[in-house]
Amino acid sequence: MKIRTAILGYGRSGSTLHAGAIANNPHDFELAAVCDIDPARREEAQKRFGCAVYADCREMLQRGPLDLVSIVTRSDQHCRMACDCLAAGVNVLVTKPWAVDATEAERMVQAAEASGKRLLPWLPVRWASDLRRLRELVAAGTIGNVFLIRRLVSCFSRRNDWQTERQFGGGYLLNWGPHILDSAVLLKGIPVKSVYAGMRQTINPGDTEDLFLAVLTLTDGTLVTAEHTMAVDDLPNWFIQGDQGTIAAYGNRITIHRHTPAMPGDPTQYTGMRAVVSEKREETVGPDIYGDETVIYGEIAQALRGGKPFPVRPADALGLTRLLDAIRLSSETNRVVELEESS
Numbered sequence: 632m633k634i635r636t637a638i639l640g641y642g643r644s645g646s647t648l649h650a651g652a653i654a655n656n657p658h659d660f661e662l663a664a665v666c667d668i669d670p671a672r673r674e675e676a677q678k679r680f681g682c683a684v685y686a687d688c689r690e691m692l693q694r695g696p697l698d699l700v701s702i703v704t705r706s707d708q709h710c711r712m713a714c715d716c717l718a719a720g721v722n723v724l725v726t727k728p729w730a731v732d733a734t735e736a737e738r739m740v741q742a743a744e745a746s747g748k749r750l751l752p753w754l755p756v757r758w759a760s761d762l763r764r765l766r767e768l769v770a771a772g773t774i775g776n777v778f779l780i781r782r783l784v785s786c787f788s789r790r791n792d793w794q795t796e797r798q799f800g801g802g803y804l805l806n807w808g809p810h811i812l813d814s815a816v817l818l819k820g821i822p823v824k825s826v827y828a829g830m831r832q833t834i835n836p837g838d839t840e841d842l843f844l845a846v847l848t849l850t851d852g853t854l855v856t857a858e859h860t861m862a863v864d865d866l867p868n869w870f871i872q873g874d875q876g877t878i879a880a881y882g883n884r885i886t887i888h889r890h891t892p893a894m895p896g897d898p899t900q901y902t903g904m905r906a907v908v909s910e911k912r913e914e915t916v917g918p919d920i921y922g923d924e925t926v927i928y929g930e931i932a933q934a935l936r937g938g939k940p941f942p943v944r945p946a947d948a949l950g951l952t953r954l955l956d957a958i959r960l961s962s963e964t965n966r967v968v969e970l971e972e973s974s
Contacts, residue, residue: 634935635697637664639688639712640704641672644726649701650679652924659932666691688712692719699935701753702726705793706800710735717746722935724751727809728955729948731800736952740945751931751941752948755922756810757817761880764916765869766818768878773887775875780855782815782869785862787834795837802839804830807859808955810921812845815857816954818871821849827967828958833861845958868920876910885914 636653638645645667653660665676666685673684685691692700692715700716701724702709709725716723723743729752730736743750756762769777784807794801816823828845835841847855860866869880876889889910934941957968 633661634659634699634932635663636660636699636701637666637691637697638662638676639666639691639700639702639716641665641667641669641676642703645701645703646672646675648924649703649726649928650676652928653701654680655925656928656932659929663697664691664694688715692716692721695719695721697721699724699931706731706805707798709800710739713739713750714742717742717748717750720746720748722749722751724753724931726753727755728800728805728952729753730952731805733949733953733956736949740949743945749935749941750945751934752943752945753927754809754813754943754948754951755924755927756814757942758922758927759814759920760917761869761883761885761920762814762817764885764914765871765878765880766820768885768887769818769871769873773876774871774873774878774889777819777871777873778853779872780815780818780853780869781858781867781871782811782818782856783858783860783866784811784868785860785866787861787863790835790837790841795835795839795841797837797839801837803841803859804843804955804958808843808857808958809951811859812847812857812954812958813951815855816847816849819849819851819853821851821853823855823954823970824848824850825967825969826954826957826961828961830959830962840962843958843962845961847954883916883918883920885916887912887914 638649653662662680662682664683664685666688667673668686676682677684699722702712703726704712706728710730713723713725730739739750793799794806825848826845830840830843832840833842842860844858867879867881871878875891879886930941933939957970961968
């Protein structure tokens with residue numbers, strides 16, 4: 632039996648990433664309903680899928696029956712809508728950021744536990760082609776002991792929508808932070824011990840940040856910088872430093888440079904010593920550096936049907952939200968913020 636699914640929020644992401652993935656899994660999903668406050672969006676969805684359309688979420692839940700609601704609305708609406716869906720006895724998928732802070736995230740987790748339904752956080756970067764290959768390289772010791780991980784996304788464009796308003800859950804920390812920070816920490820899979828961060832509003836209107844820079848210290852001492860910045864020139868999305876070389880990634884292009892420096896006999900000549908071993912190679916990974924939505928929805932179907940567990944647990948997303956909260960607090964107070972190891 633197909634999973635009767637509704638999309639709550641048929642905007643840019645809802646109508647493309649999520650609707651497309653549902654359409655690409657026709658044996659698993661039936662798009663039964665779409666809810667959006669925009670009449671034009673509702674008309675577009677009805678023509679495309681022949682599904683029921685609604686302007687009000689509660690009416691959609693009353694009409695049912697539904698097995699899954701994918702929430703792809705404004706960030707400040709996620710918690711309330713997820714709790715309403717769970718209370719109505721429907722499984723929920725919540726796009727990133729699934730909550731604006733840890734208080735909301737904890738409320739959603741409690742609602743899921745009370746309802747007995749599934750709460751599925753949408754963190755597609757966990758399926759990213761670059762992250763998966765980089766994890767393999769680091770785990771294999773390709774560049775020795777990794778002591779510094781730099782993770783960065785840059786752009787040079789301006790927005791003029793709700794993402795520039797903090798009251799709506801806007802800002803680049805919540806918008807880009809889940810992609811950047813989740814992958815940066817997952818690379819070694821070691822908890823964050825502390826964070827020091829700064830955020831700025833640079834070229835966008837509104838009242839919230841479009842730039843953030845966080846320096847994380849992992850419990851094993853590894854340093855991680857995670858950043859969204861405004862820059863015209865291309866910068867590496869990853870720059871990973873080990874005691875036997877470096878790895879750089881631009882999009883889906885990865886360069887691995889192994890280098891073992893010799894110990895100079897004359898200490899004044901250290902800068903001119905050549906490597907004992909020097910190797911450079913390049914790889915190209917798949918294009919899905921933010922994950923493949925069709926694949927992810929296939930795994931959602933397996934999880935809802937009692938197959939293998941969904942790879943992203945609510946506890947994972949809650950820990951990420953607590954890290955985002957710590958970054959904001961560090962920026963606002965100009966101090967290092969300690970995190971509990973369990974997060």
